[in-house]
Amino acid sequence: MISPRVTLSSVGENNTNITIGHARRRVAVVVPAYNEELVIGTVILRARQHTDLVIVVDDGSRDRTAEIADLAGAEVIRMPRNGGKASALMAGLKHARGLDVAAAVMMDGDGQHDPATIPTVLAPVLAGNADLVIGSRFLDKKAGIPAYRRFGQELLTFATNVGSACPTRDSQSGFRALSGRALENLDFVSEGYAIESDMIAHFASRGLVITEVPISVRYDVPNQHKMNPLSHGFGVLATIVGLIGYKRPLFSFGIPGLLLICIGIGSGIYTFSEFYETAQFHFIVFMVGISALLLGLLLMTAGLILRSLVQIMKSTQSRQEVS
The missing domain is CATH 1.10.287 (Helix Hairpins)
Incomplete structure (x- = not known):
């Protein structure tokens, strides 16, 4: 029996598809977006240099996010109301799973994540070495993360590590790649910004392989604070504490x-x-x-x-x- 052969091939000039045996399968980039009309077009066009399938989940935006995303060539899913990051991401990832993609990348729509890093985040998944790859801001000591952000993120990461028994350096990073196996294990419930921690804990409990690769992040973006950082942090921490209570x-x-x-x-x-x-x-x-x-x-x-x-x-x- 011949084992499946996994290689990369280019579509158009830069788009990336995957060849498994003789069947070509796509990689999807899933982008949740809420009122991101200023940057969503750029994010999509840069992401399309690495894949021909970009799925934007418009989370009840009140601006032209959905319209611009459509014009930029993304497949747009419109949520009826603003339900939070978790519900938007779940909708996009499950939609990608229904398209039988080989892998999916999730990244924020505010321009903080560099689409040029998509191949780096995808590489361990495409090589069959991981089911979840986290783009970590803390593997690179020159990441230039503001001190208050670093403190809060490391506190949340410590709590997540305790709750999931899966040590990571950046549990709150929203720049990730998921394998087909991970997409088949999205049967967990999460709310708001706690999805990153919940995803790690759930995948770890299922025995999926989780790894990290270094990335850099921009903080000089137009809509960097849609939610108060303290409210965000305490909300995620409360969810993690509940997770610890359940898991341990x-x-x-x-x-x-x-x-x-x-x-x-x-x-x-x-x-x-x-x-x-x-x-x-x-x-x-x-x-x-x-x-x-x-x-x-x-x-x-x-x-x-x-x-x-x-x-x-x-x-x-x-x-x-x-x-």
Whole structure:
């Protein structure tokens, strides 16, 4: 049996298709966009130098984003209202999957991502070495990322790594490539800007191969702040904390519970040692200790119960997939 041969061939002058055996299959670039009339045309035209299929998901824009995207040669999906980045991306990626593409690239529509980097992000997927490739801003020390952005991104990446048990350097990057296998595993729910973290956690739980390649990002773009950075960061962090609670309940509840138990025991020891030495009973300290001890035991018990439930759910899901 001859294994499929994977090569790259050019279409037109620069467009990229993939040859697998004798069948030609396309690569899609999916671009979610909301009020990006100033830059969306440039993004599309530059992306089309590397693929003949650019899918723009107009997320309820109030400007001429959809019209300009259509004129620039993109296939436009119009969302009925502004539902957020996650719903727009999911719509575009699932549409690409329905077109039987070999791989898909997702990138932002505000011009921050350089379309010239598409071949770099795609390479590990096309070589069969990865299912999800993340374009990382932190692999290149000369990326020129503002300090406040770097701090926030690294905090969110740390939390994502804890929740997904899949270490990455830039979990929040929206410049990614997905293999056909990844496109078949888009059965997860996400909201807003949390899709990057949710995607990593879901693909890692399915055993998909995740890797990173270095990219550079521009921050001097017209619509760089559609959402308050603090609201964005706390919203994503809240989602990640929920993810950690679901994926690793014993870690999420057990560690705080153990800390509270130690505080409770320490308060009790202090209270009784003081009473023994001075005959003074510190009632408030004693009650704080008792409360901490009970709350700690409750959290430990909740962590154990939730861990058991998660294990049962995973076992049930595995049996359903086998059958």
